[in-house]
Amino acid sequence: MRVLGVDPGLTRCGLGVVEGAVGRPLELVEAGVVRTDPAADLADRLLGVERGVEDWLDRHAPEAVAVERVFAQHNVSTVIGTAQAGAVAITCAARRGLPVALHTPSEAKAAITGSGRADKAQVQAMVARLLRLAEAPKPADAADAVALAICHIWRGGAQARVAQAQQDFARKVELARRARPAPNPQGR
Template sequence: MLGVGVVRTSADAELGDRLVAIERGIEAWLDEHRPECVAVERVFSQHNVRTVMGTAQASAVAMLCAARRGLPVALHTPSEVKAAVTGNGRAEKDQVGAMVTRLLRLDAPPKPADAADALALAICHIWRAPAVNRLQQAHAAARAPRIPVRKVTR
């Protein structure tokens, strides 16, 4: 782990101002760490539509920042992340934090809990990316046109 951080915005701020603050925080992070790819939590339907909308908007800002730099973006669902890190796709936040602490050999769980979630997302991506890449290559090869080749000799 090179670093972990969380971009916070005021709940009282206007939506546009909050999105700009998120964009600035992500751009600063990308400038500082220069990653090869960006992993983003895939938004899924929850009971609280307001929470889903806010998460989707923040996720879109992260994807936009990555796209501007030509960085690939990987999306992982919360259950994929939890399963990758804890072995249980329905793990609680404290379980995720405890496993991130253990896997990264940290002295204490990252604070705030969102930092542990970000690290869990990174761990999930590192572990899943090679398998996903191989699967995508296999699918591409299966879809590639096959040109019959025949050797003719006299």
């Protein structure tokens, strides 16, 4: 499975593409950031993020997109910008019919390090180790995006199988319900 991880941000939107499967070695395809000028108009910055995400989607053709779920911080303007950049990435993926998953930072940390409270240095060290790299992708936003992609490969695949099993079960129940003879209102 090939996954594009997105660590949303207006100034630096981290992007990372990882290929792999549960129980198999992971491979880093590319990691980097889309940068926008903090002095530019918001609309232009969002267009810049969109162009960057679209370029990555074109070049890497992922099967899924994993975006960091925005959580509340003390700096409201940062949260809003992060949410807007995340929404752009989600829209780009949806436009192509790609499945999108949202993972919290602690979910990604737990998947990578075993602890949802790991610090950035621990996450970066494990990303490098898991991908057999001399060092973690730079800047930190790129490493975070790669961690999200890994998290999705390891956790998202299982979540997708559970969801598919639930859909299959619901479909079978509905087919069985339809196959039953209609009750005879006259009791015959």
